[in-house]
Amino acid sequence: MVNDLILLETFGKDEETTFLLPRRNDLKNDNGRIFYGKHRFKMLIIFLTFAILVSTFVISVISFWTVNSSDDDSPIQSTYSIDKFGNHSTLLKNDNYIKQCATIVSCDFNDKYRTINGTCNNLNNPTWGSSNTPFIRLVGAHYSDGISKLRISSDGKSLPSARKIQVQLFLYKQTNIPDINNQLLMQWGQFVAHDVSILEIDVNGEDCCSYQNQLSVSKACEAIIKIPMDDPVYSKYNKTCMEFTRAMTSINYSCSLQSSEPSTFMNDATHYIDGSQIYGSDDHTASTLRSYTNGKMKSVTREDDFQESCPYSFVGSSSSFNKTYSSNSGANSNLGMALFHDMFLRFHNFVALELKNAVPLWSDETLYQESRKIVGAVIQHITYTQFLPTILGKKYTEERVLAEDDDYIATVNPSTSQEFSAGAFRVLHSIVPAQHRFVDSKYITLRTINVTDWTDCPYLLRQGSNFDDLLRGLLFTEGRLRQPSYNPLISNLMFHSNNLIGVDLLSYDIQRGRDTGLPPYNKIRELCGLPVAKSFTDLIDVMPLDDIYDLEKLYSSVDDVDFLVGALLETPETDALVGNTSRCIIGDFFYRSRVGDRFFYDGKNLPKQFSSDQLEIIKSISLNHIICATSSVDNLQKHIFAKVDNGWYSSMKWTCNEKYIIDFKPWEKLFINLH
Numbered sequence: 001m002v003n004d005l006i007l008l009e010t011f012g013k014d015e016e017t018t019f020l021l022p023r024r025n026d027l028k029n030d031n032g033r034i035f036y037g038k039h040r041f042k043m044l045i046i047f048l049t050f051a052i053l054v055s056t057f058v059i060s061v062i063s064f065w066t067v068n069s070s071d072d073d074s075p076i077q078s079t080y081s082i083d084k085f086g087n088h089s090t091l092l093k094n095d096n097y098i099k100q101c102a103t104i105v106s107c108d109f110n111d112k113y114r115t116i117n118g119t120c121n122n123l124n125n126p127t128w129g130s131s132n133t134p135f136i137r138l139v140g141a142h143y144s145d146g147i148s149k150l151r152i153s154s155d156g157k158s159l160p161s162a163r164k165i166q167v168q169l170f171l172y173k174q175t176n177i178p179d180i181n182n183q184l185l186m187q188w189g190q191f192v193a194h195d196v197s198i199l200e201i202d203v204n205g206e207d208c209c210s211y212q213n214q215l216s217v218s219k220a221c222e223a224i225i226k227i228p229m230d231d232p233v234y235s236k237y238n239k240t241c242m243e244f245t246r247a248m249t250s251i252n253y254s255c256s257l258q259s260s261e262p263s264t265f266m267n268d269a270t271h272y273i274d275g276s277q278i279y280g281s282d283d284h285t286a287s288t289l290r291s292y293t294n295g296k297m298k299s300v301t302r303e304d305d306f307q308e309s310c311p312y313s314f315v316g317s318s319s320s321f322n323k324t325y326s327s328n329s330g331a332n333s334n335l336g337m338a339l340f341h342d343m344f345l346r347f348h349n350f351v352a353l354e355l356k357n358a359v360p361l362w363s364d365e366t367l368y369q370e371s372r373k374i375v376g377a378v379i380q381h382i383t384y385t386q387f388l389p390t391i392l393g394k395k396y397t398e399e400r401v402l403a404e405d406d407d408y409i410a411t412v413n414p415s416t417s418q419e420f421s422a423g424a425f426r427v428l429h430s431i432v433p434a435q436h437r438f439v440d441s442k443y444i445t446l447r448t449i450n451v452t453d454w455t456d457c458p459y460l461l462r463q464g465s466n467f468d469d470l471l472r473g474l475l476f477t478e479g480r481l482r483q484p485s486y487n488p489l490i491s492n493l494m495f496h497s498n499n500l501i502g503v504d505l506l507s508y509d510i511q512r513g514r515d516t517g518l519p520p521y522n523k524i525r526e527l528c529g530l531p532v533a534k535s536f537t538d539l540i541d542v543m544p545l546d547d548i549y550d551l552e553k554l555y556s557s558v559d560d561v562d563f564l565v566g567a568l569l570e571t572p573e574t575d576a577l578v579g580n581t582s583r584c585i586i587g588d589f590f591y592r593s594r595v596g597d598r599f600f601y602d603g604k605n606l607p608k609q610f611s612s613d614q615l616e617i618i619k620s621i622s623l624n625h626i627i628c629a630t631s632s633v634d635n636l637q638k639h640i641f642a643k644v645d646n647g648w649y650s651s652m653k654w655t656c657n658e659k660y661i662i663d664f665k666p667w668e669k670l671f672i673n674l675h
């Protein structure tokens, strides 16, 4: 069925080049079925393949040599109007929640380590950024009743259905031009997303679609997504309703704010980038994940190669991670994510062992905390120096997000914003590829899997050499080019079971924006310093005319356009993967997350996290080092998120022993400073 839904073209025998795309005409043919078009236009394909290979060669050579150079002179857009201290007038800090419902915490001012739940990072506002506190809003909530009912059009009617928007604006806009980045880039993005944002959904087992024609429905079921009758995919299944449940609000967390206040949504994760997706965001979870021996995390070790993985339990014929393992941080969400959780579990335990060797008398507690501190620091370092420059552009990241003069600023609220979590960062769902490859050490593709076939089912990772093979697949397969649309599988088959039709992630994302009361696109333009669009044609400053026409057909006013919809249609900024408004919201979050974090790894103020020689080591650690420490993958390109071609350039890569060994000597000096 999956392959009925998508057109899958494999170009020649080139293992590197698998494309997935729906064709508008194919999708719309007589009986609506889609078919393989493998042998059509054979000569044209051979010619195109040749042209792509030649241009990939040229682009890869150029990017290999230029990607690490710093002479980037793309102009910075002067549109970032959020006060760089995060203090712009509209920033809503959810003070009412803090006053009425936040737990009272007492802090040990001398504590060297972050708390597990993120409290006591900011000593004046000890609950800022801690788990189970609200997302902050950069712009006030937008609901039709001012409290929780979904936003409506300016003409008083309902907004267009999220699925209708998907079909008319995005589904057919797939392009299969290979990206210069690899699939690992996407996976790092999701890993960081789960560190800083976990919005709990009100899943109560109700079949919301069965109530769709009833007058009163439960609150959780208020926002089901209407599917148009002529939907190119769902109509074949006679589906006119997509299940969707609303996110939990502070009320679900026993905090009823004033009845006149708009819904407040809670973040289950610590808002800081601190590895909470690995360690948990509350003391109970954290303690169930620890082995309490030599600072290590609990793991299962395979008998044949002694490789570790996260604890998991078998359910029927498959398995999922033991429910106690990061169950709310999305570890099971897809196979790539499960791989990252195994990788970081191994990395933590690797660091703990190295520290134990460096300082043999350290206790389990000190080894755990010091290892956790190093792992968290490395995640921050990779995010700010390897990931963000690729997503936001090098110059923008350096000048806006990493502005040198700003160190820790206690008045900056580090909390994840609703606009980031339910909007801007989800723009990167567009780089999620439809398929992953398993690649062996000779770079031969052993297997290709659909990304939607392995949700909540990571057992495949635990078989044979699959961990290394999938990792090689992520490293050496081109990523999905950033484009307005999401891939056809996550657009139709998310959470499908038994090969049946699933849900549409793009519809979900649009609807989640409405559910959480995100401001419409025009408000974010204003926030980010773009002129407020008075008519649709004013959007020409950031998006193509064709898309503007399509928007006009869907929405009755330019003021109604959903934030995510506008953000996806924006042309990416120079050197960036995202457009103007999403770059501004993502940049704002990562700026605040750095200067608002008292424990940021290279903060110059107190408490200093590392001695200067330790910091030098931390700053030399890249994702390459982590891969080398945790897998059998050797030979890595310097720019870890770049797609390089293995056949031709293996000499341009370094082996783990040549380049990527971590030196723990600076920790040995601590021998005298025992706990």
Ligand code: HEM
Residues within 6 Å of the ligand: 186, 187, 188, 189, 190, 193, 197, 198, 199, 200, 201, 333, 334, 336, 420, 421, 422, 425, 426, 428, 429, 432, 451, 490, 494, 505, 508, 509, 512
């Ligand atoms: C295979 C890859 C991925 C899959 C299958 C996936 C799937 C999902 C799903 C199902 C949701 C919840 C939707 C809802 O009900 O509102 C979600 C949320 C989210 N995703 Fe992804 N995603 C992937 C990759 C990414 C990437 C690459 C990023 C960003 C770089 C990202 C950022 C987010 C964010 C910020 C949220 C909101 C999280 C929360 O607050 O709970 N995701 N994703």
Ligand SMILES: [Ca+2]
Residues within 6 Å of the ligand: 195, 196, 269, 270, 271, 272, 273, 274, 275, 276, 277
């Ligand atoms: Ca966190």
